[in-house]
Amino acid sequence: MLLLSLEALAMKISFVKATYAAVVLSGVAYAFIVLQGPNGIPGLLAKRREVKELEQITQKMHREIEEKQQRIQRLEQNPAEQEFEIRQRLKLAKPGEKIYIIDENKK
Numbered sequence: 001m002l003l004l005s006l007e008a009l010a011m012k013i014s015f016v017k018a019t020y021a022a023v024v025l026s027g028v029a030y031a032f033i034v035l036q037g038p039n040g041i042p043g044l045l046a047k048r049r050e051v052k053e054l055e056q057i058t059q060k061m062h063r064e065i066e067e068k069q070q071r072i073q074r075l076e077q078n079p080a081e082q083e084f085e086i087r088q089r090l091k092l093a094k095p096g097e098k099i100y101i102i103d104e105n106k107k
Contacts, residue, residue, distance in 0.1 A: 035041050075082045086092065093099045
């Protein structure tokens with residue numbers, strides 16, 4: 001009886017070990033598959049690159065906004081510069097003034 005009990009105990013222990021090993025192996029396989037998928041490590045790295053690119057674009061846009069705000073302030077504070085900008089963009093001339101337009105593409 002003692003021999004049967006020891007065999008049953010040994011079988012039970014080996015079954016527990018096999019079950020434990022199967023669970024661990026399944027967990028490792030699942031983790032490997034998940035980490036290799038589109039939402040895994042490659043996806044995470046791609047998202048980090050995208051965030052970095054978007055941050056650089058945002059910084060560039062902030063600089064452009066700042067430059068344009070400074071330009072607007074200059075034009076508001078300096079009527080001569082404002083008049084020059086209007087005349088240049090709209091190609092306006094004062095009475096008696098001649099404007100020559102040179103096409104730089106026809107060379």
